[in-house]
Amino acid sequence: MNAMTEARTRVTGDRVDVSAAPIMSVEGLSVGFDTPHGPVQAVDNVSWSIRKGETLGIIGESGSGKSVGLETIMGLITSPPARISGQVLLDGQDILSMPQRQRRQLRGDRMAMIFQDALAALNPSLTIGTQISEVYRIRRGASRQAALDKAVELMDQVKIPSARSRLKAYPHEFSGGMCQRVMIAMALAMDPEILIADEPTTALDVTVQRQIMDLLQEVRRERGMSLILVTHDLGVVAECADRAVVMYSGRMAETATMRDLFRTPSHPYTRALLQAMPRVDARLERLQAIPGTPPTLSHIPSGCAFRPRCTFAQPRCAEEKPELRMLAAEHSAACHFAEAIREETSHD
Amino acid sequence: MPYLVRRAGHSAIMLLVVVSFVFFAGRMIGDPAIVMLGASASDTALEQLRNNLGLNDPLLMQYFRYVGGLVQGDLGVSFRYGFAQMPAERFMDGGGTPVMGLVLARLPQTLYLAAVALGGALALALVMGCLAAMYPRSWIDHLVNVLSLASVSVVQFWLGLVLIVLFAVHLGWLPTGGYGSWYHVILPALALGARPLGRVAQVTRSAMLDEMARPYVAAARAKGLPEHRIVSVHALKNAGIPVVTITGDELVQLVTGAILVETVFGWPGIGHLLVEALNNRDLPVLQGAILAVATLVIVVNLLVDITYTYLNPKVSLSSREN
Amino acid sequence: MKTRQTALAITLAGVLAGVTSLALADTFVVAVPQEPQDLAAQGIYKEINAPGLRNVIEPLIMMDADSGDYVPVLAQDWEVIDDTSLRLHLREGVVFHDGTPMDAEAVATSIEFVWDQENAFTIQEYAGPGRISAEVEDDLTVVVHSSEPDPMLDFRMSLTGITSQDQIENNPSAHFTQPLGTGPYAFEDWDQGSSWSAVRNDDWWGRAADDVYGQNIPDYDRVRFEFRTESSSRMAMIMAGEADIVVSPQSSDCERAERLDGFSCVTGPSSQYIYGRLDYSLFADERLEDPRIRAAIFHALSYEGLADILGLASVPQGQLGTPDMTGFNDALEQYASDPQRSMELVQQAQADGVNLNGLRVEVMGRDDTPRIGELVEAIGAMIEAVGIPTRQNVQTPAVANPRFRISEYKAEAPRAMMQVHVKENPAPDFGLNLHSNYACPDLDDPSGVSRSSVFCDEEFDERLHEALTLIGEERHEAMQELNAFLHERYVIIPLALLDRAYLVRDGLDLTFGPDGRFLLANVTQSD
Numbered sequence A: 001m002n003a004m005t006e007a008r009t010r011v012t013g014d015r016v017d018v019s020a021a022p023i024m025s026v027e028g029l030s031v032g033f034d035t036p037h038g039p040v041q042a043v044d045n046v047s048w049s050i051r052k053g054e055t056l057g058i059i060g061e062s063g064s065g066k067s068v069g070l071e072t073i074m075g076l077i078t079s080p081p082a083r084i085s086g087q088v089l090l091d092g093q094d095i096l097s098m099p100q101r102q103r104r105q106l107r108g109d110r111m112a113m114i115f116q117d118a119l120a121a122l123n124p125s126l127t128i129g130t131q132i133s134e135v136y137r138i139r140r141g142a143s144r145q146a147a148l149d150k151a152v153e154l155m156d157q158v159k160i161p162s163a164r165s166r167l168k169a170y171p172h173e174f175s176g177g178m179c180q181r182v183m184i185a186m187a188l189a190m191d192p193e194i195l196i197a198d199e200p201t202t203a204l205d206v207t208v209q210r211q212i213m214d215l216l217q218e219v220r221r222e223r224g225m226s227l228i229l230v231t232h233d234l235g236v237v238a239e240c241a242d243r244a245v246v247m248y249s250g251r252m253a254e255t256a257t258m259r260d261l262f263r264t265p266s267h268p269y270t271r272a273l274l275q276a277m278p279r280v281d282a283r284l285e286r287l288q289a290i291p292g293t294p295p296t297l298s299h300i301p302s303g304c305a306f307r308p309r310c311t312f313a314q315p316r317c318a319e320e321k322p323e324l325r326m327l328a329a330e331h332s333a334a335c336h337f338a339e340a341i342r343e344e345t346s347h348d
Numbered sequence B: 001m002p003y004l005v006r007r008a009g010h011s012a013i014m015l016l017v018v019v020s021f022v023f024f025a026g027r028m029i030g031d032p033a034i035v036m037l038g039a040s041a042s043d044t045a046l047e048q049l050r051n052n053l054g055l056n057d058p059l060l061m062q063y064f065r066y067v068g069g070l071v072q073g074d075l076g077v078s079f080r081y082g083f084a085q086m087p088a089e090r091f092m093d094g095g096g097t098p099v100m101g102l103v104l105a106r107l108p109q110t111l112y113l114a115a116v117a118l119g120g121a122l123a124l125a126l127v128m129g130c131l132a133a134m135y136p137r138s139w140i141d142h143l144v145n146v147l148s149l150a151s152v153s154v155v156q157f158w159l160g161l162v163l164i165v166l167f168a169v170h171l172g173w174l175p176t177g178g179y180g181s182w183y184h185v186i187l188p189a190l191a192l193g194a195r196p197l198g199r200v201a202q203v204t205r206s207a208m209l210d211e212m213a214r215p216y217v218a219a220a221r222a223k224g225l226p227e228h229r230i231v232s233v234h235a236l237k238n239a240g241i242p243v244v245t246i247t248g249d250e251l252v253q254l255v256t257g258a259i260l261v262e263t264v265f266g267w268p269g270i271g272h273l274l275v276e277a278l279n280n281r282d283l284p285v286l287q288g289a290i291l292a293v294a295t296l297v298i299v300v301n302l303l304v305d306i307t308y309t310y311l312n313p314k315v316s317l318s319s320r321e322n
Numbered sequence C: 001m002k003t004r005q006t007a008l009a010i011t012l013a014g015v016l017a018g019v020t021s022l023a024l025a026d027t028f029v030v031a032v033p034q035e036p037q038d039l040a041a042q043g044i045y046k047e048i049n050a051p052g053l054r055n056v057i058e059p060l061i062m063m064d065a066d067s068g069d070y071v072p073v074l075a076q077d078w079e080v081i082d083d084t085s086l087r088l089h090l091r092e093g094v095v096f097h098d099g100t101p102m103d104a105e106a107v108a109t110s111i112e113f114v115w116d117q118e119n120a121f122t123i124q125e126y127a128g129p130g131r132i133s134a135e136v137e138d139d140l141t142v143v144v145h146s147s148e149p150d151p152m153l154d155f156r157m158s159l160t161g162i163t164s165q166d167q168i169e170n171n172p173s174a175h176f177t178q179p180l181g182t183g184p185y186a187f188e189d190w191d192q193g194s195s196w197s198a199v200r201n202d203d204w205w206g207r208a209a210d211d212v213y214g215q216n217i218p219d220y221d222r223v224r225f226e227f228r229t230e231s232s233s234r235m236a237m238i239m240a241g242e243a244d245i246v247v248s249p250q251s252s253d254c255e256r257a258e259r260l261d262g263f264s265c266v267t268g269p270s271s272q273y274i275y276g277r278l279d280y281s282l283f284a285d286e287r288l289e290d291p292r293i294r295a296a297i298f299h300a301l302s303y304e305g306l307a308d309i310l311g312l313a314s315v316p317q318g319q320l321g322t323p324d325m326t327g328f329n330d331a332l333e334q335y336a337s338d339p340q341r342s343m344e345l346v347q348q349a350q351a352d353g354v355n356l357n358g359l360r361v362e363v364m365g366r367d368d369t370p371r372i373g374e375l376v377e378a379i380g381a382m383i384e385a386v387g388i389p390t391r392q393n394v395q396t397p398a399v400a401n402p403r404f405r406i407s408e409y410k411a412e413a414p415r416a417m418m419q420v421h422v423k424e425n426p427a428p429d430f431g432l433n434l435h436s437n438y439a440c441p442d443l444d445d446p447s448g449v450s451r452s453s454v455f456c457d458e459e460f461d462e463r464l465h466e467a468l469t470l471i472g473e474e475r476h477e478a479m480q481e482l483n484a485f486l487h488e489r490y491v492i493i494p495l496a497l498l499d500r501a502y503l504v505r506d507g508l509d510l511t512f513g514p515d516g517r518f519l520l521a522n523v524t525q526s527d
């Protein structure tokens, strides 16, 4: 655990102004859907915030509502069909209540998003050059040539070799890693303040993963951008993030700075994750070592959703849903026994 | 060999098959001399005509002469138009109206009608399909569904007459038929375009619905593209392949549909020529018209293939070897 | 918004269409069912070859629509010299549309060109027994010869279109597409696949002549013949006010015209008739030669019923023609429709030992006959009803169908076929009719028009041969007797006479006779 903490410190340094006001804060965000099996609550009362230049990690098993929450923030999920409540404040303004047109203006410009499967997220029948430059051309009113020049500049930044000659290439001519670089270039075209990266490396092999993560860190640092990083890879979070949010079944289980999270994990789920992590670069997919499976959204157990898998569970857990409680500065968890567990782990 | 060359080669072979079929089927219908002069013509007259038309030569020789003529752009001479009945040497220039001339004179009108019908239908169908896909299960979607279903199931011939009665007879806005000014094409194009309109709108709608659910659409939204560009450039270009396929199919239908529509509207195209040749038992013109229609169909198929490769960059013209 | 633009475009189109039709207001528009195959002079012998061409190309003489007599056109006078020659005196001062003179030399050239056997024009179907030639007697006198006696030379001259000699000799290919006649309208343009048009000929001889044919001097600037194959499309043209006259409407269109404003249906007799040719002497089932069986079939039919099925048709008077024809026998009546009598006749024949086992009369239609399916079915049912089995069949003729070739009949012998077919009397004369329908064909030399006959009777053939050489009243009486002779032998069933019909715009009157030529000279304003 020491090694990890050191690694984090090495990469991130002390650039984040902890006292600064957050650039974006999510407050009580809930997203529900109506499905043939009845209504489900994919995101339930989630609140967090991110500061300028900060990297926020979001961790959680598959289906825990990471993507739904972020896509709602981006405006890719809208109501209807989804049921959305809560607020997402950007510069103190709730973007969820903005009209569609205005929200579209925010995308690209203020916040951008990259996806897990870059090949699928690129249009197979448009050239790379078109896809990187089009938004710049349309939104900034740049000429075709100026936009292509911009595309080349962006491609250079994301380290796509011989950029100009590849403007006319199609996505299928690129490797997975290259596609992800193209995605990043695309997302950076409008110079966003917040970049949301939803599992940007899951589909890639290990060496390429590292390159992409390094690239993301680099562009973040250069642009003073904020990065929201969704990943299954605890090692990646440990290395890159300043703070993390742990999601379980649509709810926040715990949130803390990386240091606190690794030193004093206070939610049984977080603890289980860390204990099951054999090595620095362990992945959550392999964390089926945590006994049991996550609940399906339509059959969430009463009380605490983690109860069936929790080794700390008490009768109270079946009756009462634990609320997120602050344990220390920048450290909250949603467990009835969070303080006790925190005590215990800090004595380890 | 480049794909395009091979593909063109296939088309040429197909054309030769059609040519042979047209020639031998024409001979199978019976003695063209009797076809022309009728069963009660005298044998002397029949013999005279056979000599004039070279029908007394061996069949294979006639076939090679026919194919040889085709290569030089000679489709033969009409039995009815002009003076085919007369021995060619009697009157210097020609010896009958060349079928090629008749076909070429009619082809532009058919192409014009088909282009307007298809162009209008495609433009409208794409808009309809896209709107329906952008607002699924909305009233627009339902309207598009009803309209496209209706226009697919309507009988062209009947639709033509209904359009004439409504717009020409009752409202008096457009002529009942004929050819000349740009407004003459409107009603026949509507009658001819209805079917492709419906089919293409349906296919566009479902293809667009598929495409709009694909991750690249979310990605395009995420980077802040306006919705109209996402629909009309990103999704539509990918939906293009099924749309082009169905359009190709419909084009073939369009060429055959033109036969009926041209007849109803007195439109001077290849279809009208074909029907008249059939009524007149004018074998060479019938053969020529059929060949023209077949050539159109083959060329259309070739064009559709080329369009595919344009739409789908994974299939490039030179790389599609197998 | 899209919709509004579309509506705008359509309205604009309508306005423009209105403007155009105003500009062409003095164009007389005729909707015709078919595009002419060419506009050659020979084509005027039959109206369906090139409807309206008679307004551009004139013959030497023509049949008057009212009287049925020949009246002068380009020939002012004519006389029969003998049974092989006819002298014609041409009208003075007539010029073709190209300005060249219509003189004896030009007329002789046209006649020989049209009738030249080597040209194999379709007019040969009305060729007489001999070759036709023409001789210039003086500038305005032509003598027409036939190599064999031909009492119908005047008829053949009424079929012959006279066109510019200069064109025939120097530009023959234009002869087929740009006719140069002498008529009240001069050819203007042929828009292939759409229409052909002609403009008023202000120098037409008829303007000054006192013996001009027709009801008046036509005065429209232009006449245009629009080709519409579909009868509903032609109907739409007159409903929309685009056409002044519609040629060949369907009987249902005529019924609708009664209920609609703006135009009406004008009908009159035509030269077309429908017959049932029941196998007789040639390779026929011998039971069909029994007079009682034949009579039973003839009387089984309801001729009123058949005319009803056909629509624009009437019941014939026991012969294959109309009262205006030379040889028409007024004393004859149509075979009585009397199924009771038919049944008795069948029973009598059976009692006499005629065994009907295995007899099946094939009622065979040709698909170029109107309403043929219903007709064949009705006829079959009526014959079955009197106890004679039938089967029904509709086939395409001519397209090398051996069943229509007399030389192939042998293969089917013994045959029991009744061919239902539409035919046309080319002339107001029973001569050709009797020859082609009843004269025994020479199977060894099966040439000539007689080949569609299945009747062989030496007496008839001799008397016909004789009659065909006669002229005038003698000819008339001889043929009347022949019609009576045939009538009582139950040779061919006259099923119906077809009417000719036109849809005519209100405000116009159209006069037409059995020859069915559409002449603008026969269109008058009625108000």
Ligand SMILES: Nc1ncnc2c1ncn2[C@@H]1O[C@H](COP(=O)(O)OP(=O)(O)OP(=O)(O)O)[C@@H](O)[C@H]1O
Pocket (backbone or CB within 6 Å): A033, A034, A035, A040, A042, A060, A061, A062, A063, A064, A065, A066, A067, A068, A069, A297
């Ligand atoms: N449109 C929708 N309708 C109904 N349910 C949905 C919809 N979108 C997502 N869900 C559900 O919401 C839940 C959260 O999904 P989400 O994609 O946010 O998970 P995730 O945490 O991103 O998982 P992963 O790690 O697999 O990406 C899932 O159970 C999913 O089935």
Ligand code: SF4
Pocket (backbone or CB within 6 Å): A267, A268, A269, A304, A305, A306, A307, A308, A310, A311, A312, A313, A314, A317, A322, A334, A335, A336, A337, A338
């Ligand atoms: S609330 Fe109870 S069940 Fe839930 S995590 Fe805490 S101890 Fe476990």
Ligand SMILES: [Mg+2]
Pocket (backbone or CB within 6 Å): A066, A067, A068, A198
């Ligand atoms: Mg996800």
